[in-house]
Amino acid sequence: xxxxxxxxxxxxxxxxxxxxxxxxxxxxxxxxxxxxxxxxxxxxxxxxxxxxxxxxxxxxxxxxxxxxxxxxxxxxxxxxxxxxxxxxxxxxxxxxxxxxxxxxxxxxxxxxxxxxxxxxxxxxxxxxxxxxxxxxxxxxxxxxxxxxxxxxxxxxxxxxxxxxxxxxxxxxxxxxxxxxxxxxxxxxxxxxxxxxxxxxxxxxxxxxxxxxxxxxxxxxxxxxxxxxxxxxxxxxxxxxxxxxxxxxxxxxxxxxxxxxxxxxxxxxxxxxxxxxxxxxxxxxxxxxxxxxxxxxxxxxxxxxxxxxxxxxxxxxxxxxxxxxxxxxxxxxxxxxxxxxxxxxxxxxxxxxxxxxxxxxxxxxxxxxxxxxxxxxxxxxxxxxxxxxxxxxxxxxxxxxxxxxxxxxxxxxxxxxxxxxxxxxxxxxxxxxxxxxxxxxxxxxxxxxxxxxxxxxxxxxxxxxxxxxxxxxxxxxxxxxxxxxxxxxxxxxxxxxxxxxxxxxxxxxx
Amino acid sequence: xxxxxxxxxxxxxxxxxxxxxxxxxxxxxxxxxxxxxxxxxxxxxxxxxxxxxxxxxxxxxxxxxxxxxxxxxxxxxxxxxxxxxxxxxxxxxxxxxxxxxxxxxxxxxxxxxxxxxxxxxxxxxxxxxxxxxxxxxxxxxxxxxxxxxxxxxxxxxxxxxxxxxxxxxxxxxxxxxxxxxxxxxxxxxxxxxxxxxxxx
Numbered sequence: 001x002x003x004x005x006x007x008x009x010x011x012x013x014x015x016x017x018x019x020x021x022x023x024x025x026x027x028x029x030x031x032x033x034x035x036x037x038x039x040x041x042x043x044x045x046x047x048x049x050x051x052x053x054x055x056x057x058x059x060x061x062x063x064x065x066x067x068x069x070x071x072x073x074x075x076x077x078x079x080x081x082x083x084x085x086x087x088x089x090x091x092x093x094x095x096x097x098x099x100x101x102x103x104x105x106x107x108x109x110x111x112x113x114x115x116x117x118x119x120x121x122x123x124x125x126x127x128x129x130x131x132x133x134x135x136x137x138x139x140x141x142x143x144x145x146x147x148x149x150x151x152x153x154x155x156x157x158x159x160x161x162x163x164x165x166x167x168x169x170x171x172x173x174x175x176x177x178x179x180x181x182x183x184x185x186x187x188x189x190x191x192x193x194x195x196x197x198x199x200x201x202x203x204x205x206x207x208x209x210x211x212x213x214x215x216x217x218x219x220x221x222x223x224x225x226x227x228x229x230x231x232x233x234x235x236x237x238x239x240x241x242x243x244x245x246x247x248x249x250x251x252x253x254x255x256x257x258x259x260x261x262x263x264x265x266x267x268x269x270x271x272x273x274x275x276x277x278x279x280x281x282x283x284x285x286x287x288x289x290x291x292x293x294x295x296x297x298x299x300x301x302x303x304x305x306x307x308x309x310x311x312x313x314x315x316x317x318x319x320x321x322x323x324x325x326x327x328x329x330x331x332x333x334x335x336x337x338x339x340x341x342x343x344x345x346x347x348x349x350x351x352x353x354x355x356x357x358x359x360x361x362x363x364x365x366x367x368x369x370x371x372x373x374x375x376x377x378x379x380x381x382x383x384x385x386x387x388x389x390x391x392x393x394x395x396x397x398x399x400x401x402x403x404x405x406x407x408x409x410x411x412x413x414x415x416x417x418x419x420x421x422x423x424x425x426x427x428x429x430x431x432x433x434x435x436x437x438x439x440x441x442x443x444x445x446x447x448x449x450x451x452x453x454x455x456x457x458x459x460x461x462x463x464x465x466x467x468x469x470x471x472x473x474x475x476x477x478x479x480x481x482x483x484x485x486x487x488x489x490x491x492x493x494x495x496x497x498x499x500x501x502x503x504x505x506x507x508x509x
Numbered sequence: 510x511x512x513x514x515x516x517x518x519x520x521x522x523x524x525x526x527x528x529x530x531x532x533x534x535x536x537x538x539x540x541x542x543x544x545x546x547x548x549x550x551x552x553x554x555x556x557x558x559x560x561x562x563x564x565x566x567x568x569x570x571x572x573x574x575x576x577x578x579x580x581x582x583x584x585x586x587x588x589x590x591x592x593x594x595x596x597x598x599x600x601x602x603x604x605x606x607x608x609x610x611x612x613x614x615x616x617x618x619x620x621x622x623x624x625x626x627x628x629x630x631x632x633x634x635x636x637x638x639x640x641x642x643x644x645x646x647x648x649x650x651x652x653x654x655x656x657x658x659x660x661x662x663x664x665x666x667x668x669x670x671x672x673x674x675x676x677x678x679x680x681x682x683x684x685x686x687x688x689x690x691x692x693x694x695x696x697x698x699x700x701x702x703x704x705x706x707x708x709x
Contacts, residue, residue, distance in 0.1 A: 003610070003613075004610075004611060007607060007610040007611060008611075011596060011599060011603060011604075011607045012596075014596075014598065014599055014603060015596040015597070015598040015599050016598070018598045019598075020598060020599065020600055020603070020639050101594060102594075102596065104555075104560050104590065104594065105590075105594060105595060107559060107560050108558045108559065108560055108583065108588040108590075109583060109608070109611050109612075110580045110581075110583035110584040110611065110612065111580075111611060112580060272562070273562065276560075276561055276562045459597050459598070459641045
């Protein structure tokens with residue numbers, strides 16, 4: 001098993017990270033250039049994350065130090081990392097474990113299912129280490145610098161960080177498996193998967209905001225302990241670091257290893273069954289004819305694009321995540337008064353501030369929604385269909401742009417309407433809140449399309465890579481987001497403190 | 510030998526994709542599995558090689574059940590899918606080494622067989638190129654080589670002649686006949702009439 005595991009890992013890494021293309025003669029120049037660009041982007045993303053870690057660390061430190069709670073800072077970072085890894089892993093495990101293109105090839109080879117499963121889990125762990133270390137290491141160095149503790153502390157944090165992603169990945173994989181299993185019971189598997197994922201993620205985002213606001217105001221050591229115990233590994237992590245506690249470190253490390261082994265052993269037995277069930281299709285009933293209608297080439301392409309978005313869970317969730325948050329947030333705020341963000345907005349006495357907050361929510365969530373950043377890449381090897389069709393290239397591109405609009409516009413209209421009714425905005429503000437986010441939606445779609453035309457990826461192993469990790473999809477979300485932050489910063493620096501300045505500047509840019 | 514008894518595969522909505530299929534293939538046999546589109550040929554093949562499970566019946570390979578001893582069964586057989594879906598970013602030689610390593614081949618046998626079959630299919634010069642740069646036929650040849658190098662007793666081929674040039678088709682047929690001559694090997698394949706089946 002051990003040898004097969006190493007063999008699988010070795011060739012999967014060469015394949016997925018395209019190591020042949022970077023190290024050998026093959027298309028050396030173009031692929032090397034793309035690799036350099038991707039590397040630069042990773043460095044940029046890394047720098048942004050480290051910058052935010054620094055900001056959050058400072059905030060935590062200035063608040064926690066006077067209360068004598070500074071030992072909870074790194075465990076809090078650990079919980080944050082765990083949450084991110086958990087959410088990310090649901091989709092990643094779903095695609096790497098259960099919808100992988102290499103399943104048939106590997107399952108026809110004499111390899112134990114648990115070996116295949118282990119190789120894939122180690123691969124998922126590896127991807128998550130990037131994020132875990134990027135957050136935990138700078139945070140621990142900042143902590144050591146502030147507290148003047150020795151370097152052993154950083155080394156221990158480094159060792160413990162290796163195990164942070166284990167439990168979130170196992171939980172994520174279990175949820176992905178449960179979603180996959182439930183979906184196999186239905187005819188439209190992908191739609192059911194998408195619906196469950198959306199409900200799960202939205203409840204994950206909004207349920208904590210229903211908690212009372214004064215949780216942190218009277219916090220003590222004992223209370224912090226009881227909060228952090230709700231995720232027990234974080235409590236062990238805190239104890240392990242607090243006094244360099246060997247027992248807590250050992251329980252934490254051995255516990256994680258045991259969980260991983262038990263998970264691989266148990267799920268190894270179900271791995272083939274779930275994959276086989278997911279691959280099964282409903283055998284269609286006999287076609288009994290239908291009424292045919294003619295439609296234009298554009299509407300045919302638009303229908304095809306919409307179908308692609310709504311039947312590919314990872315695509316829908318990634319490209320429309322901002323819209324789901326906006327819709328969920330609007331409905332939440334419409335029906336609540338004195339909890340979470342609704343309470344916060346209600347407490348803003350001046351109307352322009354409320355309008356500004358709502359405008360920022362609308363624009364930031366819309367900027368996160370871009371179906372076009374990977375829509376060309378997702379054609380994959382089927383790109384020949386479009387290339388050989390007797391249609392103008394512009395029509396194809398416009399159909400892809402329109403997809404973003406068709407999905408986003410109803411959400412903007414509904415959300416703006418609900419929020420304007422709730423907070424009693426004027427008709428002028430309502431129209432502005434409709435018009436400007438729509439412009440942003442179109443602009444981000446156009447930008448995404450341009451990025452995808454510039455950096456397309458057609459030979460991918462699974463759609464997760466294109467949707468989440470391709471250069472164009474990352475740029476199509478990052479650049480509008482950074483743009484929005486720049487606009488917001490400029491607006492705040494300007495003497496005019498109104499929604500109009502923000503919106504006008506946004507429109508202008 | 511390959512023995513399929515009363516194989517039934519039922520899809521999610523209780524429709525039968527394969528209904529009560531029984532086949533016996535002896536060493537030295539070349540068994541053509543022919544039927545109309547959607548008849549369930551590929552589903553049957555995927556059940557044999559362990560990609561799909563099945564509800565009723567039994568599949569025995571060399572007296573071993575694919576359900577009870579999947580690894581042992583897979584060790585003595587090779588599967589060639591209708592579409593050569595392989596790791597596109599590996600080079601040809603890396604893919605062949607990957608398969609050889611999974612089957613636990615020793616270095617000498619690996620080198621000998623890779624040399625032999627890559628020469629027979631005129632692929633030797635292309636083995637250092639990345640698979641994504643291959644044509645459909647070249648990928649098909651690579652998958653054929655990967656199936657032959659570990660000397661399986663049973664070869665299960667799904668539309669093996671599609672995409673192959675006439676010379677490679679002829680080579681494959683010669684190899685199949687050669688392997689069957691001494692009852693060393695047996696085949697199950699499905700193909701469309703006109704794409705090589707007739708001449709087999």
